[in-house]
Amino acid sequence: MKTKIFKNSNKILLIMVAFVLSSCEKDFLDEELKAQYSTEYFDTAEGLEDLTVSLYGNIRWHFGFEWAYGMTLYGTDEFTNANDLTNEMWNTYDSRLGPMGANPDTGAANWNSTSPAALWDQMYYGIASANTIIANADIIEDDVQRNRNLAHAYFLRGYNYYRLAAQYGGVVLQLEPAVGVVRNFERASDEETWAQIISDFRNAFEHFEGEIFTYGKGVTWTKATAGHFLAKALLFRASERNDDWNSSYIDADLEEAVQATTYAINARGALADNYRDLYADWTGVDSEAEQLDEILMAAPHNDDGSTTGRFGNRTYNYFTPQFSAFSGGWVRRGVWIGGMDFQRLRPTEYSYKVFDHVNDSRMWKTFKTVYGINNVIDDELGLEPGDPGIVMILNTEDDNTYNNFTFGASIQNPDWRDVDGRLPEWELGSRQTETSGSLTSTPGQFVPNSLVLYQNGEYVSPQFKSTPISNFFAGINKTDDGSRFAEKGDAHRDVTMARLAETYLIRAEAYVRQGQYGSAMDDINTVRNRAEWNEGENRSYYVDGSQAFENNALNTGSAADNYINSNLDMNTYYLSNPDLEVTTAASDLTLTSFPDNLPEEDEEILSELGVSGSYERALHFILNERTRELLGEWQRWETLSRTGTLIQRTTTFNEEATDITPNKHELRPIPQSFIDGLLNEDGSNLAPDVQDSWQNPGY
Known part of the structure; x- marks a missing residue:
């Protein structure tokens, strides 16, 4: 059973108070928010144990708002902006991505835009808690508890500094609890920062008790978790961004990275049996998909009220196209569809073409390509709820099937069908099963909205529903959640990290x-x-986290009908590979060279x-x-x-990344608000040239 972890509310470097959880003999899941304590409470073994548990709350921040994708996925080869421009500057790299922040006063589209200061501030919250645990650990008499608390504290501090260094380069290394108000800091070099990160992960690796799920499987960090991130940090130090100074580390770092990953691989066993098990087959709160041995770290969420709000899971908003708008009303949004249509992240052409469209099941278990009609707009067309309302054909550049078609509102002028705007019937049986499924049971079914990737060898997908940027694209399903209690309510599923x-x-x-x-x-x-x-797998079957709505208390009356009509459990595999005969044979992706x-x-x-x-x-x-394995998983x-x-x-x-600049945009700007608050040891303001020395090149 997985532990309910509540948010850590300790304050950055200056004041530290934490929400502390009461213990429960039978089930850690039933812990309740108890009280706020002064820092003296953390001079006790009980206080340090509670503070250790609270560290899990700090990582939830990463997925609570627009910053989840802005600084991790935008401005890369995988994703570009769709018609919503909330965090456009993180994708275009224009002058609005700067140290002053991101809001309408600095040119951002709205007040939801992500400031470069967001990560900087938040990571030091968790570092402050970790420092307290490390500094006070000697008061814990029980060796097992002391090592467990230290392992978690070193890991969280290493992880938070990892996130800071990955974005900003060298940062302030605060390694002891701050006393009073501190406003004179030194910025460590890249080399010093990575040395500290690696040291923290090594300490965590040494202190963890192996694969002991102290606080509940599916959430708890273990020795394998520490080994994974130790290897990532070592690989980072040995990689190209640090070529100016890392030559003396490379050989030893690569060897240690191999050793650390080998431990994790051997300790945690095989991968999940089916790629669908990881994300698409999520059935609800604390479901089996969150307990897989493959998962090494996750941000914990559930349906408890304390995990909502800014620290709730908002990620279901960002990967889905604006289906309710471009569908002409045929597909309404609601809790029965696992994702909101906020149209933030539009996959680039690369993100489609990088897959083997025939043999790689990850493509068809990741992209949502069919939406069912849940609202009939025109009775004269003969369409009913549950018929396909949106169909996205992910064909390849060399496919000529759709060259002469006019797409958009419907499939038009097909030279191989009798009626305009109609799709073929695939003889695969009835829908809603894992062994069979059909796009439609009616030959030549009209579809109100359709899209294709390629015509005449040209990538034409962005031309659909462009106002001015396309809001019609196949989104990915790794965050879909049908367990939400309201259309815009927080998701309840963990986020795999x-x-x-x-x-x-x-x-x-x-x-x-x-x-x-x-x-x-x-x-x-x-x-x-x-x-x-x-072998035997139905390639046209599709499912995602929308299925959690089946166990949702809201699944009654018309909502139940909307769920069944919207989520058709099918994809466009055969429409996208029109020359392929229907098959259930195994495929082969093995490299031989x-x-x-x-x-x-x-x-x-x-x-x-x-x-x-x-x-x-x-x-x-x-x-x-x-990309094929980790698309959208917050680290590109x-x-x-x-x-x-x-x-x-x-x-x-990424055609929209028009202003990306070498020797500048490989790092993020240091927040100007932080620099402006720095003082010399005598309390005087920093000289302008000293302030400038704090900032990353080019900003």
């Missing part, structure tokens, strides 16, 4: 950097083999990037594989910045 498939890809990259391409290929194949279609003779889709991408040489080909293939910007590929890949694949 680290899992074993990435651990394999981290080790593969370390092997590549060591020149061990055979070992790297073995790890990559482990990930790709799980992505294959299984690496990094030479890569799959066709990778060769095309590497050609566009102008990549050559074994190392560069291998590195960029892994970046492609990370840091990965590209770390590997020195941010400018190259973003300028190639």
Whole structure:
């Protein structure tokens, strides 16, 4: 059973109070908010244990608002902005992305825009708590409890500094509890900052008791979690962004990264059986999808009122197209559809073309391509609730099936069908089962809205419903949540922050950097083999977290009908691969040569990037594989910045990133509000040139 973790409300470096949880003999799930305590409470073993539990609340912040995607996914090769421009500057890199913040006064679209100060401020909250635990740990007499508290404190401090360094470079290293108001700090170098992060993760790795789920499986950090992030930090220090100073560390760091990832892989066992198990097959609060051994770290959420608000899970808002608007009213939004249509994150062409559209099941278990009609607009068309209302055809560049069609409001002028705007019937049986499913039971069914990726070899998808930017695209389903109690209510599902498939890809990259391409290929194949279609698997079946609505108290009356009519459990696999016969055969994604003779889709991408040489080909293939496996999982910007590929890949694949600038945008601006608040030791203001020295280049 998973623990309910409440938010950590300790204050940044200056005042520290925490919400403390009462203990419960039978079930940690039933803990309730008890009281606020003065800092003296944290001079006791009980207080430090409660403060340790509260650390889990700090990581929930990452997914509570627009910053979840702004600083992690925008401005990369994978996602660009759709018609909503709340965080446009994080994608375009224009002058509004600066140290002064982001709001209408500085040119942002609205007050929801993400300020570069958001992460900076929030990470130090958790660091303050961790410092208190580390400083006071000696008062804990029980060795097991002391090591457990230290392991968590070192891990959270290392993780928070990791997030800061990944975005800003060298930062302020506050390693002891602050006394009074402190306004004179020193900024550590990149080298010093990464040394501290690695030290903290090493300490966490040493103090954890192995795979002991102290606070409940599916939430608790373990030795494998620490090993995963230790390897990530070591790989970061050894990567291209730190080429100016890291040469003496590289060999040892790569070897240690291999050792740390090997522990995690061996300790946590195999990957989940089916890629769908990780995200699409989420059935409700604390469901089996959140208990998988593959999950190494997650931000905990549930249906308790204390996990709502700014620290609630808002991620279901950001990946979905504006279906209620472009559908002409045929598909209304509501809690029965697992995602809100906030149209923040539009996949780039790269994010579609990087997949093998036929053999890689991850594509069809990730992208939502069909919405059912839940509101009949025109009775004369003969459409009924539950008929397809929106159909997105994810074809490939070499497909000529749809060259002469006029898309948009409907599929028009098909030369292989009798009636305009009608779709074929795929003889696969009835819907709502995992072994069969049909797009429609009526041959030649009219569909009010349709989209295609390619016509005549040209990527035409952004031309659909552009006002002025496309709001009609296939979104991803990794955050869909049908358990919400209101249309805009918080989601109740955990947010996965680290899992074993990435651990394999981290080790593969370390092997590549060591020149061990055979070992790297073995790890990559482990990930790709799980992505294959299984024998007997229905390739047109689709499901996502909307299914949690089946167990939602709101699932009554018309809402129940809307759920059934909206979520049709099917995709456009066969429409998107029109030359493919219906099959339930297993597919094969196994690499037999690496990094030479890569799959066709990778060769095309590497050609566009102008990549050559074994190392560069291998590195960029892994970046492609990370997209296929980890699309939308909150870390793309840091990965590209770390590997020195941010400018190259973003300028190639993200047309909206018009102002991205080398030697500037690989780092974020240090918040000006922080710099303005700094004083010299004598209390005087910093000289202008000293203030300037705090800021990252180019800002």
